Amino acid sequence: MGKLFLLFLLLWPRSLPENTRTLVVSPTGSLTTIEEAIAIARSGDTIEVHGGVYAAPLLIDKSVILIGVDHPVIDGGNEGSLVVITAPDVVLKGFTLRNSGSTIHHEDTGIIVQSPHVTLEDNVLENVLFGIYFANAPDGIARRNTIQGLNRDESSRGDGIRLWYSDNIQIIENVITTSRDMLVSYSNNLKIEGNTFHHNRYGLHFMYSNNVSIRHNTIENNSVGAFLMYSQHIVLEDNRFSHNRGSSGYGLALKDMDGVTVNGNVFVGNQVGLYLDNSPSLYEGYNTYRGNIFAYNDVGVVTLPSVERNVFQKNNFLHNLEHVGIWGREIENRNIWFQDGVGNYWNDYVGYDQDGDNIGDTPYRADRLFESLTDRYPVLKLFEYSPATQAIEFTASAFPVLRPIPKVEDNAPLMTLSIPASLKQSETSVSLPFLALSFLLILLALGVVGAAGIDWQFTKASLRGNSMIVVNNLVKKYGQFNALAGMSFTVQPGESVALWGINGAGKTSTLRCLMGILSFEGSITINGIDVARNGKTARAAIGYIPQEAAFPDLSVKEALHFYARLKKVSSKELPVVLEKVGLTEQTYKPVWALSGGMKQRLALAIALLGNPPILLLDEATANLDTQARHDFLNLVVSLNRAGKTIVFSTHRVDEVMALAQRVLVLKDGQVSVECSPGELVDKLGLQRWLRIWVEPDHQSEAVHLLQQHGFTPVMNTRAFYVNVGTTGKMAPLRILQAAQITVNDFDVVESKDDGLH
């Protein structure tokens, strides 16, 4: 075909021009408009148009060669078409054409070609509705032109290039952008090579055009890369279809296409790399796809269910979310995925190649369940990237019955990838913005870690002076249950008051209300502060020691420091408080390593921070052993002597005796009795036993004597027990002394069954 064309050119009489001239047009020359030059030009003349702005529309109705020197501009002032060529053999080269009209139904165009053998070269078309329009204009060439359409809604743009009944056109190395389509209809024997189509609606849009070579084009960021329909014998080679993602988002789409060869193209980042609809359409036809790369597309290849007889061989399928999809009802894919023992490369193929022939020993099957679900229900793509989709795949692989029919069965999958050298990147460049961001992030994270160690000093808050507790008609309900039912009492400064009662009598609730950490009815005043209204300030006057103090996982010093800051106490006070409770040596120990007694002392230390006038103890010694309890009580007694007001709850008589000056006996959420510690023992019928050791010879005499004085001694091996109430401990000893019976030893116990107390 090409040779015939050349012969044709050689025999054509115009190839022997005679007496051709060169006319010069410039704003300052003798010819100031192009129209004037054309008017006087003869066929074959050259018109040099120098820099300047010339008015459109320009009609070229003679076979002249128009050469732009220094970028002459033809400006349409946003009206109508710019250049119309009606003569054959015209060359238009080196012009800038801009600002056509923008009315779609007028088809306002940059260059309209209506005659054969027209060459358009190195022109720049800006802000034009349609770019170049070959209408019944065969044998034309558009080379190295740049066409930039009107940047408006895709469907209301014009076509960048349009071919209409124009055969043998060559579209070479043009750049077409922000247009609707390059639209080709009823035009055969075309060569479309080395062009770049970007940010158009359709890069290429074909119908009824046969024998087309599409090579080395870059088609990217369009809604659809190329949509080819109703045509035959198309070769697509070494093109790059990338990131075409619009409402359809195909890289290359073929509808009713026959005799198509697609070799060595790259399909990357499209919604669908290759879309096949009824192609091939002829029963005996095959389309072939070899050595292409389908990478990072949402779906590599999509076919409609009826599509068959497409041969895929030596293609590389890489990291598509879905390599092959069948849209519509699920059906076995009847395309050919291997031929002559050679298939395709699939990056998710996990087979093995024992004989080293680069062909996997087991077939590759695309049978992912979620894929087949999204093929049938596209809306489910919404869940792409969600862990739920992996769960679905996992389930399907665990229960093969759920697995769909494989969409692809490639019995000879390739083991290695074959990528053209042009695509290999010899070196990767470091992304500086990314590096900067990463540095920033890591610095930020490290900064937080660092800041966590910084110590901030806070000033100590001043405390108010009055240290008195007034509780009036205190009621606390937990649902229907009345934990406290109208309790009233007062505590004087420096006083030590015990709250006595069985479990559930309301001791802990009372203490928590005093601190204002439970809501309540009635009123409580602490140190002159209304607890209900300002619990937080009231708590500044209170040190609280719970039954079993718990601390965050810190060292003694850190724990103390933490609470010191909450209480706005200077850290200088910490060593003083630690010394006061005898924990100086434990300063740097972790809290969890302390014994129970030490933990309670730490709780006391925390309570003492800020020197609060009131200490509240909630069965603070209940979990301590005898020695620790003794030491702890001594500490609290000394604090009380030093002027602290103390309210504590307990069930232990010895604690009451040792620490309390007054006892409030709680029953059913009220103060049932208020008394002294001694009276408590009596009122409760609590008894003391004197255990007395005398010489064995005097034992029976002593017992008899005591019985005479109204006691009821009980013998127990070497000692005897005498019930002495709470106040008459000396009486039995005096009686024995008067009778000159030597008392070797004695002690006081709470029960005659008790051991030493």
Add this chain to the structure above:
Amino acid sequence: MDFTNIWTVTHKELRDALRNRWFLLYTLIFGGLALALSMTAQPDIAFTKLAGYDRTVTSLVNLVLLFVPLMGLMFGATSLASDQETGVLNTLLAQPITRTEILLGKYFGVATALLSSLIMGFGLAGFALALDGGGRVKGYAVMIVFACLLGLAMLSVGFLISTISQKTSTAVGGALFLWLFFVLVGDLGLIGASIVMELPLETTLLIALISPLQEFKMASISTTQASLDALGPAGLYADDTFGGLFLPLLLASLLLWIFVPLGAAQLVFAQRK
């Protein structure tokens, strides 16, 4: 409201968290996986000209979807419940501090720790991405912001669980259940419902958008890949319907997910009084 009190508790919580082995473990796993994903996803193809960046970022999205909710829910759930159980809370409440201050202080502390853990992971991954040529920095930054918001939202939910639970074990159980629900059960249920009940596209999208995980996912996809078309027709519908408002809407919705559960947690915690 006493900000020095809040700060004191925040500071203590932060130190606690940074010393907590679980926390370090989560940070290491998250950072390690993010780094590994970024390093392995790229050189797999010797030709980064084909831009594997998008795919790497989406695998990071997947990692965030699995991991960040787990971190947020667990840290949140254990925060107050364990203090309640061990009695630390009792001692703390006895100090001159309000419940609100305690809750906020704890939230800020754990949140700071969580966020620093996340940005450390993203920072490491970012290095690997940078050395391989990188991609859209802005998209990556937006993804990080949304991942952090997702973490905070899950932390708030965790705090709510924590205030409701009396025991740490109950709180952890609740957190794991919710994690499973957010990550798997919810989506699976919606997938099932969408198929069986033939839900219209808008309904499926709107229901999906209730989930903070989906909100994060869509925000990340729409910024790292410039459009939501990777999510099929529902993604395109979202793009068309909301357009430029989509991201602000997702942002607002995630903020709701942060503030509403935290507010509820505050109410419950105050009611405990």
